[in-house]
Amino acid sequence: MAAHRSAFRFDPPFRLPLALLGVRPETSWVTVDDEAVEIRFGPWRLRTTRGNVTGAEISGPYRWWRAIGPHLSLADGGVTFGSSTATGVCIRLAAGVPALVPGPWLRHPAVTVTVTDPDALLGVLRAPPVG
Structure with missing residues (x-):
């Protein structure tokens, strides 16, 4: 599959x-392709393999103080990269990955992103990788 790129709202x-x-x-x-999911949110980055994605769902709307900017969820350790209070996509991971701080110490089991077209991103994440 060709890489699918979603812009943030x-x-x-x-x-x-x-x-x-x-x-x-x-x-x-x-960006999602057959091999990886890559998220860039200004200076923050998250990269994981497609095989590490265990699920995705649409979530929101959000309260601005919980969604805007990079956030750590104290409930589950997930990370939010938020630029909108509208809907987003929560991507669940089998193995946590670093994103908020450099190094391997803080790993996140999920990431929420507030993209312009959550349905399109959800469809790509749910589609089986080719190859």
């Missing part, structure tokens, strides 16, 4: 604060 009130963190539309996206 940026709600207007949060554009400037996120830009101050280096999170802008040109520095933020989700």
